Amino acid sequence: MLVEETVVTDAALPVVAFREHLRLGSGFAEDALQDGLLAGCLRAALAAIEAQTNKVLLTRQFSATVQNPPRGAEYTFAVAPVGQVLALTQLAADGSETALEVIAHRLLPDAHAPRLVPHPPVPVRGQLKISFEAGMGAAWADLPHDLAQAVMMLAAHFYETRNASGGATAEALPYGVNALIARYRVVRLSAGRRWS
Template sequence: MMLTEVTGVASAALPVQALKDHLRLGSGFGADGLQDGLLEGHLRAAMAVIEGRTAKAILARQYKLVLEDWRQADEQPLPVAPVGAVASVTVFDAYGVATVLDVARWRLVADVARPKLVAHGVLFPAVPEDGRLEIVFDAGFGDWAAVPADLAQAVLMLAAEYYENRHETDRVAGLPHAVLALIERWRTVRVLGGGAR
């Protein structure tokens, strides 16, 4: 399995001003935007950590999932939530010849914890030997205003932690307890090593 971002998060979509407010950074001194690049980097790092821990895309973007075969012949879990739409489902043979699955062959179950594609009426077509499967989908809560309050607060708190301790090199790794508490309800519990979803 390989999951890649087709579209990234634009700088303008990041809550740099919200982080400045959270940090109580001063303004009006003629250098208001001087630290924006640094703050943006800390926000991106904090989002990546929280998304990794929760399997939730904080801000909306498009992903491409590449698989060697279906998880099951009648359904395929998607590794990131929430999924808003599936743009395409394509099966490639060993020579790279693509077959786009008709939308009538599948449907999206847009569960906030475990989204998946389900075969509609019949099983998914078999993936040829040495072929692959690509699913392009949109995931994320939307813009910053649409992010649930607890996840938004966790991102700001973790980004602030990174900012305030950016010069310390001997800190113990791990997330602050307050951040862990905020993201706990969003974590997906996997059983059987992820085999059952």
């Protein structure tokens, strides 16, 4: 179970750049009138692209709870890239919590499937809560240009079709967005193995 512990702040969203991308008018007192709507479109586009790629674009904190992990098993993170593990907590069946030493566990970085190797092995009947930081960058300027462009394009699509009612026939991601995020997607070839 993956939980987003912190959210992307309004200050991290490129609302001004998005307004320019849309070629909205400027120089009027009402410039900021649509900022809430623009920020909402950017957040939706970020969420959609992160869901399609399993990549976290703007850095934030997450926690993952592993139910009854096999003794000594590696944990493969559901998202990437993982920058650091912040805390590890063992949850016993009786509800008690035991903090584990983060330094005793090894983070194996990977562009698509970073892994955590626990040491010592977690008991079979325990749960493991992993608090970690993931993301490609703390600021918009830190993102790869193709992903930043994909977010802008998808946010513009959401903005322009915000009043459209869709159903089973609603179109998928625009072709240009799909083309830009294609190399970041994880292709699954068999159960349990992930390949890029």
